[in-house]
Amino acid sequence: MFTGLCAFPLTPVTASGVDEEGFRNILARLTAARVDSLGILGSTGSYAFLTREQRKRIATLANELAGDIPMMVCVGAVSTDTVLRLAEDAQEAGADALLLPAVSYQPLRDDEVFALFETVIRHASVPVCVYDNPGTTHFTFTDELHGRLSSLNGVRSVKIPGVPDTPAAAVDRVAALRHRLRPGVTIGISGDAFAGLGLNAGCEVWYSVRGGLFPETAKQIAQAAAMNDPARVTALTTRLEPLWALYRKHGGSIxxxxxxxxxxxxxxxxxxxxxxxxxxxEDIAEIARVITELELK
Incomplete structure (x- = not known):
């Protein structure tokens, strides 16, 4: 499941709790578009704000709606014991893979992060994707640590936060990381604005927030990458600059x-x-205008 377009849907939350009807509405768009996989409870999925019971319910609901589309579920938490309980819940809910960040109140050392992954993989029956997102977890993975983690048989993919902003530098970045990884471990680009650069640099999967709401538009980019058409990938991502500008204006995508x-x-x-x-x-009106102008769907 660690190739193509992995769509990360929003988990809508209201004053009364998780909005299951809204979540169903969002998932319906993704299943109709036939995305390659689903990334449930990622950062835009608000995993850090939800209780264990809410997270299990969302994973269960996603599995009911996903059909034959594989599903990866984030199990990030501060303590290893909690991560293990969340991993058990996710697998019981039907997860095909686990997305694991390094989350902590105290700064973590590399050996502690390695021990976390080693422990989770020992207890899990599904593969794991390394969730490298220093903007939210405040832990920065080194390429050396990624290489150590890839030596664990359960690790199947690495989700990186972005690449340098020139094609040549992006190629060098992906190549340097791939040199550290065990063969067969895929590299996935996240940070939607970097999608074109990352896919053209050789990333096999796009872990996409934008794909979690506008899957048809995102699929065009992923399919162009699969067809080895870098010019089309660049053109399709460049035209979305007004959306990336909104991300920058509002401190991220969520x-x-x-x-x-x-x-x-x-x-x-x-x-x-x-x-x-x-x-x-006024900002919502601007977002509505961009959706219309870019014909996002």
Missing amino acids: RVIAAAAGVLGLTDTDCLPRPLQPLPA
Whole structure:
């Protein structure tokens, strides 16, 4: 499952809890588009804000809706014991893979992160994707640590946060990481604005927030990469610069995607877990305009 387009859907949350109807609406778009896989409860899936029971319910619901589309579930938490319980829940809910970040209140050492992955893999019956996202976890993986982790048979993919902003530098970055990894471990690009550069540099999978709401638009890019058409990949991602500008303006993707889900009528306008706040009306109007102008779907 670690190739192609892995769509990361929003988990909409209201004052009364998880909005299951809104989540069903979002998942329906992804299954209709036949994305290659689903990334449930990633950062935009708000895993860090949800209880264990809520996370298991979302994973179970996603599995019911996914059909034959494979599903990866994030099991990130501060303590190893909690991660193991979440991994058990995710597997019981039907997860085909686990997405594991290094989350901690105290700064983690590389050996401690390796021990975390080693422990989870020893207890898991499904493969693991390394979730490298220093912007949210505040832990930065080195290429050396990625290489050590890839020596664990359960590790099948690495989700990197982005690549340098020139094609040549992106190629060098992906090549340097691949040199460290065990053969067969895929590299996945995240950070939607870097998708074109990453895919053209040789990343086998796009772990996509944008694909979690606008799957048809994202599939065009992933399919162009699969057809080894870098010019089309670049053209399709460059035209989306107004969307990337919104990400930058609002400090990342989650507030933009939540607002967009409301604009599309899939969720309430206010669908973020507190303390996150919805964007003001003027910003939502700008997001609606960009969706229309770019014909996002």
